[in-house]
Amino acid sequence: MRVGIASDHGGYGQKDQIAAFIRSLGHEVVDFGPFSPDPVDYPDYADKVGRAVSRGELDRGVLLCGTGLGMAITADKIPGVRAAAIQSIEFAELFREHNDGNVLALSGRFVAPEANERLVKIFLETEASPEARHRNRVEKIMREDDPAFEGVDA
Ligand code: RB5
Numbered sequence: 001m002r003v004g005i006a007s008d009h010g011g012y013g014q015k016d017q018i019a020a021f022i023r024s025l026g027h028e029v030v031d032f033g034p035f036s037p038d039p040v041d042y043p044d045y046a047d048k049v050g051r052a053v054s055r056g057e058l059d060r061g062v063l064l065c066g067t068g069l070g071m072a073i074t075a076d077k078i079p080g081v082r083a084a085a086i087q088s089i090e091f092a093e094l095f096r097e098h099n100d101g102n103v104l105a106l107s108g109r110f111v112a113p114e115a116n117e118r119l120v121k122i123f124l125e126t127e128a129s130p131e132a133r134h135r136n137r138v139e140k141i142m143r144e145d146d147p148a149f150e151g152v153d154a
Pocket of ligand 1: 010
């Protein structure tokens with residue numbers, strides 16, 4: 001797969017290790033930066049990766065900031081992106097199986113790089129469930145991208 005990666009200064013210290021790990025799994029990595037540890041704004045980097053996923057230029061995205069939260073919040077607003085901040089093995093599996101997540105946001109400050117590598121491996125190697133109930137729910141997630149969708153009846 002073609003996998004985009006980016007961080008802010010809170011995730012910068014892990015970015016190169018995680019990128020190398022993804023390459024070691026046999027994937028192509030596109031590094032969207034930053035390329036120094038200087039402070040940057042995480043929404044700018046979530047935007048770069050999220051929009052590339054949205055345009056179909058990447059199969060998946062991996063984002064690293066201090067908590068993963070700001071990256072996930074930003075990326076998930078981009079049409080076509082299903083992003084979440086993940087810290088556990090179980091959530092990584094379910095994020096793929098139930099939600100067909102395509103952008104993984106990781107904590108560079110509170111989760112060790114080796115633990116993040118385990119999350120990345122699951123994210124990249126777990127298939128989305130083909131079960132109709134999960135596919136239907138993912139389709140319902142994606143209708144929120146449609147400006148014409150007026151919401152479900154209250
Ligand atoms: C930057 O200080 C920090 O806010 C950022 O890395 C991230 O944790 C935001 O969600």
